[in-house]
Amino acid sequence: MFRKEIKVLDCTVRDGGLMNKWQFSKNFVKKVYDTCVEAGVDYMEIGYISSEDQFPRDQYGPWKFCAEEELREIVGDNNTNTKLSVMADIGRIKFDDIRPKSESVVDLFRVACYDYQIDKAIELAHHVMDKGYEATINLMAVSKVAERSLNEVLEDVAKSRVGTFYLVDSFGSLYSEDIHGLMDKYTKALPGKTIGFHGHNNQQLAFANTIECIIKGANMLDATMLGIGRGAGNCPMELLISFLKNPKYKLKPILRIIQEEMIPLQKQIDWGYFMPYMITGSQNDHPRSAMAWMDSDQKDDYVAYYESVMHGKDI
Amino acid sequence: MFRKEIKVLDCTVRDGGLMNKWQFSKNFVKKVYDTCVEAGVDYMEIGYISSEDQFPRDQYGPWKFCAEEELREIVGDNNTNTKLSVMADIGRIKFDDIRPKSESVVDLFRVACYDYQIDKAIELAHHVMDKGYEATINLMAVSKVAERSLNEVLEDVAKSRVGTFYLVDSFGSLYSEDIHGLMDKYTKALPGKTIGFHGHNNQQLAFANTIECIIKGANMLDATMLGIGRGAGNCPMELLISFLKNPKYKLKPILRIIQEEMIPLQKQIDWGYFMPYMITGSQNDHPRSAMAWMDSDQKDDYVAYYESVMHGKDI
Numbered sequence: 293m294f295r296k297e298i299k300v301l302d303c304t305v306r307d308g309g310l311m312n313k314w315q316f317s318k319n320f321v322k323k324v325y326d327t328c329v330e331a332g333v334d335y336m337e338i339g340y341i342s343s344e345d346q347f348p349r350d351q352y353g354p355w356k357f358c359a360e361e362e363l364r365e366i367v368g369d370n371n372t373n374t375k376l377s378v379m380a381d382i383g384r385i386k387f388d389d390i391r392p393k394s395e396s397v398v399d400l401f402r403v404a405c406y407d408y409q410i411d412k413a414i415e416l417a418h419h420v421m422d423k424g425y426e427a428t429i430n431l432m433a434v435s436k437v438a439e440r441s442l443n444e445v446l447e448d449v450a451k452s453r454v455g456t457f458y459l460v461d462s463f464g465s466l467y468s469e470d471i472h473g474l475m476d477k478y479t480k481a482l483p484g485k486t487i488g489f490h491g492h493n494n495q496q497l498a499f500a501n502t503i504e505c506i507i508k509g510a511n512m513l514d515a516t517m518l519g520i521g522r523g524a525g526n527c528p529m530e531l532l533i534s535f536l537k538n539p540k541y542k543l544k545p546i547l548r549i550i551q552e553e554m555i556p557l558q559k560q561i562d563w564g565y566f567m568p569y570m571i572t573g574s575q576n577d578h579p580r581s582a583m584a585w586m587d588s589d590q591k592d593d594y595v596a597y598y599e600s601v602m603h604g605k606d607i
Numbered sequence: 608m609f610r611k612e613i614k615v616l617d618c619t620v621r622d623g624g625l626m627n628k629w630q631f632s633k634n635f636v637k638k639v640y641d642t643c644v645e646a647g648v649d650y651m652e653i654g655y656i657s658s659e660d661q662f663p664r665d666q667y668g669p670w671k672f673c674a675e676e677e678l679r680e681i682v683g684d685n686n687t688n689t690k691l692s693v694m695a696d697i698g699r700i701k702f703d704d705i706r707p708k709s710e711s712v713v714d715l716f717r718v719a720c721y722d723y724q725i726d727k728a729i730e731l732a733h734h735v736m737d738k739g740y741e742a743t744i745n746l747m748a749v750s751k752v753a754e755r756s757l758n759e760v761l762e763d764v765a766k767s768r769v770g771t772f773y774l775v776d777s778f779g780s781l782y783s784e785d786i787h788g789l790m791d792k793y794t795k796a797l798p799g800k801t802i803g804f805h806g807h808n809n810q811q812l813a814f815a816n817t818i819e820c821i822i823k824g825a826n827m828l829d830a831t832m833l834g835i836g837r838g839a840g841n842c843p844m845e846l847l848i849s850f851l852k853n854p855k856y857k858l859k860p861i862l863r864i865i866q867e868e869m870i871p872l873q874k875q876i877d878w879g880y881f882m883p884y885m886i887t888g889s890q891n892d893h894p895r896s897a898m899a900w901m902d903s904d905q906k907d908d909y910v911a912y913y914e915s916v917m918h919g920k921d922i
Contacts, residue, residue: 467818467850468783495846496808500815503782530882531810534889535782544922547882547909555907565880567845567862574849592870594862607859 293503294537297511299334302529303490305355306337306379307514307521311561314339314353320553321355322366324517327549329372331533332540335400337377338363342384363397375399379430380416382409387416393424400426402458407437410445417454428488428512430458434474435465435576446481456486456512461501464494464524464573468504475508488512491527493519494573496565498527503535517546518554520561523579524569562586567594571601608818609852612826614649617844618805620670621652621694622829622836626876629654629668635872636670637681638864639832644687645860646848650715652692652829653678657699678712690714694745695731697724702731708739715741717773722752725760732769743803743827745773749789750780750891761796771801771827776816779809779839779888783819790823803827806842808834809888811880813842818850832861833869835876838894839884877901882909886916 304324305316321338328336339355347356354362358378370376377400393399401420405413410431417427429452431437431445449457459474466474478487489505491498491514502513519528530550533541558564568582568591585597598607619639620631636653643651654670662671669677673693685691692715708714716735720728725746732742744767746752746760764772774789781789793802804820806813806829817828834843845865848856873879883897886909900912913922 468815469822493811495849496811496814496843499811500783507784528811530885531889534810534885542922544910544913547913550882551907551909567865570845570849574846592866594866595859598859598862607857 293506293535295506295511296538298506298536298538299512300529300532300536300541301335301337301377301488301512301514302328302333302516303337303377303379303514303526304516304520304529306339306377307516307526308561308563309339309353309355310522311520311563312353313351314355316353316355318354318365320557323549323553325366325374327517327545328374330545331542332538333374333529335375335377337379337402338366339378340384341378341380341390341398341401343386343389346384358398360391360396367397370397375426377402379404380420382412382416385416387419390420390423396425398425400428402428402430404430404432406432407441407445410448414448414452414454418452421453426456427454428456428458429454430460430488430490432460433462433578434460435463435470442477443481446478449485450482454485456488457482458488458490458512459505459510460490461492461498463576463578464492464498464569465576466491466501467497468500471501471504472508475505475510479509486511488514490514492521492524492573493526493528493565494524494569494579498525499531499535502527502532518550518558520554520557520563523563523583524565524573525563562591568597571598575601577601608821608850610821610826611853613821613851613853614827615844615847615851615856616650616652616692616803616827616829617643617648617831618652618692618694618829618841619831619835619844621654622831622841623876623878624654624668624670625837626835626878627668628666629670631668631670633669633680635868638868640681640689642832642860642864643689646857647853647855648689648844650690650692652694652717653681654693655699656693656695656705656713656716658701658704661699673713675706675711682712685712690741692717694719695735697727697731700731702734705735705738711740713740715743717743717745719745719747721747722756722760725763729763729767729769733767736768741771742769743771743773744769745775745803745805747775748777748893749775750778750785757792758796761793764800765797769800771803772797773803773805773827774820774825775805776807776813778891778893779807779813779884780891781806781816782812783815786816786819787823790820790825794824801826803829805829807836807839807888808841808843808880809839809884809894813840814846814850817842817847833865833873835869835872835878838878838898839880839888840878877906883912886913890916892916
């Protein structure tokens with residue numbers, strides 16, 4: 293698949309950080325950055341941008357804050373073809389704490405929101421655009437959003453100045469027919485805008501769903517090294533780069549960081565295909581109960597987990 | 608997804624045996640059988656059927672031969688709703704060594720063949736049908752078969768009495784658009800016949816491709832417990848059963864064997880998503896070089912493997 297409009301965004305540090313409170317070493321983050329640059333990845337999302345009073349620094353690593361000076365320790369002035377992205381949660385970053393683009397190495401703000409937050413999300417996206425940044429809106433948990441509410445969201449986004457809107461499979465619960473239906477809906481409602489896709493791998497469908505989104509016209513694609521991310525993780529970068537035929541992408545640097553960093557890291561952090569995550573995905577549930585189970589002494593008792601979430605139903 | 612015509616076939620022992628020369632304990636095979644029965648799985652494929660002079664017994668376990676008395680040690684007379692299947696490779700089983708169905712607990716012979724073996728495959732399938740068995744033909748490695756040859760195969764199968772023909776993604780290289788094209792071709796060429804699907808998981812697409820086959824009308828679906836199988840393995844049974852809504856299928860017994868048998872087994876046998884298998888899948892290659900690499904001292908050096916298979920190309 294070669295389509296020059298396609299952009300790949302690495303969110304290894306940002307989504308992977310959900311598993312370790314963003315306590316990655318600077319050496320690791322630098323290696324992810326160097327890999328993205330060498331592999332031709334278009335954007336690297338280095339973390340969440342948050343105001344300092346939102347989270348305690350002694351519990352959360354630097355990539356939960358994305359302070360300008362800490363970003364520059366990794367990327368310098370970032371004179372590369374890989375743009376730098378940060379994710380903003382509604383209410384976690386004060387407008388006054390966002391400096392003008394001319395004073396920042398960040399290129400892109402991605403605003404994550406639930407359907408009921410869409411007005412706040414558009415306000416924040418417009419604000420960062422006015423300060424000189426690119427912006428996207430990433431509507432989370434769409435698999436739980438009722439039709440009328442989703443229509444309202446799309447109408448609001450259509451009227452906004454925000455150029456990119458993301459289909460997000462937060463629970464890893466969407467099948468290809470869901471993807472096709474939502475992509476049809478999004479592209480019809482948002483003419484002229486770019487559609488992005490962010491998948492989760494609970495049912496081993498993150499890469500497959502990314503391909504379906506490409507077929508249906510999505511041009512901004514999230515992936516992570518060896519699929520690291522919350523719970524079951526995301527679309528594996530190595531699969532996506534192997535699939536895309538654009539000559540600017542290179543697989544070898546990605547294989548290198550996988551063998552040198554990701555495989556050892558997987559021995560410390562249990563992301564990936566585990567039965568509790570598979571079960572929440574197939575049930576279209578938030579993975580929080582599965583993550584709690586994976587942190588407990590019973591983590592390997594899948595039958596007990598299944599019984600607990602099915603509440604005595606016939607299984 | 609509920610469609611009453613859909614049948615699920617477990618090939619845990621048969622395809623998984625490619626990783627350990629079928630040296631599973633009788634206790635393990637019995638547990639797989641009990642799980643299939645309890646979970647409502649329609650067929651269990653217990654191994655390859657081979658004449659005794661084809662392979663040395665001191666190197667291969669019983670499930671490479673499927674001698675009647677050894678099958679009965681596991682399943683007795685198999686008075687259950689789960690039918691018993693064996694796979695036959697062309698030239699590995701003498702016709703005279705196949706007893707009449709009235710003397711066997713086997714229900715189904717699946718004949719695996721390459722395109723150039725189709726006449727022999729049809730001859731063998733007709734032979735076992737005449738002896739009272741069900742039969743399928745499983746055309747391997749279709750991703751490497753040229754169009755004219757595939758058309759000939761389909762014409763021959765169409766004229767035969769064989770009722771079920773399998774789409775087999777031997778290398779785990781097929782994408783959804785390949786699946787759609789092949790399913791269109793198979794169903795058009797084989798009116799009235801059942802189409803089956805057997806996937807491999809090199810690119811984490813085995814389950815996704817199974818769903819695409821279901822959408823396109825396939826009604827016989829292969830899967831294995833925790834996806835065990837050659838190299839990257841097959842479509843995970845737990846995902847397929849979670850997806851199918853037919854009330855006869857139960858997930859809980861599958862989760863039980865996964866936690867009690869498959870997770871410990873995975874510490875001994877390296878099936879699953881490893882970079883060498885991912886690379887052969889994305890290159891549409893046989894996994895043999897990846898399997899050799901995974902057996903070598905260099906197994907964790909993915910960059911070296913990639914360089915070796917790309918033969919100095921720009922990567």
